[in-house]
Amino acid sequence: MLIWINGTFGVGKTQAAFGLHRKLPGSAVVDPELLGFGIQRMYPPAIRDDFQETPWWAPTAAEILVDISRKHPGTLIVPMTLSDPVRRRVIFDALHGADIKTLHVTLLANQTTVLRRLRSRLDGRSSWAAQRFEDADAALRADPFGERLATDGMSVPQVVEHIGALAGVSLSHSLAERLAQPARRLGVTLRHIR
Secondary structure, eight states, X not given: OEEEEEESTTSSHHHHHHHHXXXXXXXXXXXXXXXXXXXXXXXXXXXXXXXXXXXXXXXXHHHHHHHHHHHOOSOEEEEOOOOOHHHHHHHHHHHHHTTOOEEEEXXXXXXXXXXXXXXXXXXXXXXXXXXXXHHHHHHHHHTTOSEEEEOTTOOHHHHHHHHXXXXXXXXXXXXXXXXXXXXXXXXXXXXXXX
C-alpha cells in the first residue's frame, strides 16, 4: 500500500509521515522532494525554478514509486505537496496502472495555522513555502485531492491516528512512543529544514 500525504507547504505532512512511520511496522517514508532537488540542481542557477514545473519530475517520481512499491514489502508513506491535477494524474495513473493500492490524504489548515507551523521550523512570512500557501491551498480545496483532513487544532498524533483509520491499518501504541514524541518531532523538523 502507498499512502500519499498531501497538503500545502508547512501544513505538517512530513511530521505526519514520520509519525505514521513510527507506528506502522515495516513502513518506509519515501520523499519525492529529494528527486526534485536533484533535478533542480542539474539546472544552472539562472534558470532554476520549482522542480515540479520541469517535464521530468512527475513521470520520474511515478516510476521510482512504482519500482519501490514492487520491491518494498511494507507500506510506503509519501509526504509531498501535489496541487497540480495534471501531475497528480501522471503519478496516480502510473501507481494504479501497476496495481498499487493507494490512499491519498490531503491535510488542510487555515493560513494562520500554517504560518505558525512554518515559524516553528524557522520559516517566516516571506519564505518560499509561505508565499505559495494561497495558490496551493486554493487548488487543494477546489479539486478532490483524496480524503481531506482539517488539521487546525489537531496534534501530530491525532493526525496520524486519523490517517491510520482512513488507511484501515493497525497502529502500534506504547508509553515509550508517547514520551519520545516531542524529541522525535524536533528531530524531524531539524532534518527537514531547507
